[in-house]
Amino acid sequence: MSTADELARILEEAGVAFEAAGSLQDLRETRARFLGKKGTVTAALRSLGGLPADERALAGQQVNRTKGEVEALFEARKAALERSARSRDLAEHRLDVTLPGAAPPRGHLHPIARVERDMCAFFRTLGYSIEDGPEVETDFHNFGALNFPEDHPARDLQDTIFVEGGNLLRTHTSNVQIRAMTGREPPFRFVAPGRVYRHDLDATHYPMFHQIEAFCVGEDVTFAHLKGTLYAFARHLFGQDARVRFRAHFFPFTEPSAEMDVTWGEGWLEWGGCGMIHPKVLANCGIDPDRWQGFAFGMAIDRTAMLRYGIGNIRHLFDGDVRVLEQL
Ligand code: PHE
Secondary structure, eight states, X not given: OOHHHHHHHHHHHHHHHHHHOOSHHHHHHHHHHHHSTTOHHHHHHHHGGGSOHHHHHHHHHHHHHHHHHXXXXXXXXXXXXXXXXXXXXXXXXXXXXXXOOOOOOOOOOOHHHHHHHHHHHHHHHTTOEEOOOOSEEOHHHHTGGGTOOTTOGGGSTTTOOBOGGGOEEOSSTTHHHHHHHTTXXXXXXXXXXXXXXXXXXBTTBOSEEEEEEEEEEEXXXXXXXXXXXXXXXXXXXXXTTOOEEEEEEEETTEEEEEEEEEXXXXXXXXXXXXXXXXXXXXXXXXXXXXXXXXXXXXXXXXHHHHHHHTOSOTHHHHSOOHHHHTTO
């Protein structure tokens, strides 16, 4: 057989073999049969050395051309295999970019914060400003200026938590009355929400809890204004059918004084204290009690949250158990 015939056969075989290769791995192995060390093309190249000199040049050209053609067939098949592997991959791993993403979990405000914000929003509509005060307080601002006598039981270690240096953790938000009224000229209206502290622990008491203080001073502010404001506040929080009641009470810093209850299950829950600001308290803040009068109240924020969200034990608000808080 002539070299030309031999080469034509190799080329045809290579074409068929490459087509038959089903994978890139297959194809590489097939290539070795032609172009590898022991491949037929390589063998043809080697055999050139045995030819007479006058035939060698022509035969060399023919073998080299065939080698190039086999390479080209190989490259073409390789490209085709790569293309189909790629489109199979794309088809199998289809990505639908129109699918909605996975939303990250979102938290929500603590029930106390929610109620507090709602309360402040309500009072803003009535023209009140929000006031703040310290939680570590002097005896003077928490008790003295509020007309507590030296021997008042509320100053007792039983209730008050004292800190080093003679100060204490405020037992109520009424300290803000003193701080806000001193040096201010009435008329004014303030609310002051915040944390307060007492030695106390049961289903409706916790050593730290939240109150919202409100106080309003003007020339003709009366107890009727106090009641009207508290009724409106209660209806805003607990609904139009909310039932509340006033009970006569005593506070050193208001006269007359009352406590207000809201219905809780079959009974009543003490919601907060209120009254007309005592003339001595106004005087302690540098306000003339013969000209100005006002009301004040301090309501429990935590108990409001308990009523609103149906929480039976105040601890559930502060234990920080996410399973509980997530339900609220
Ligand atoms: N400070 C009182 C308490 O904590 C509540 C109160 C506030 C009463 C304002 C009257 C006026 O119990």
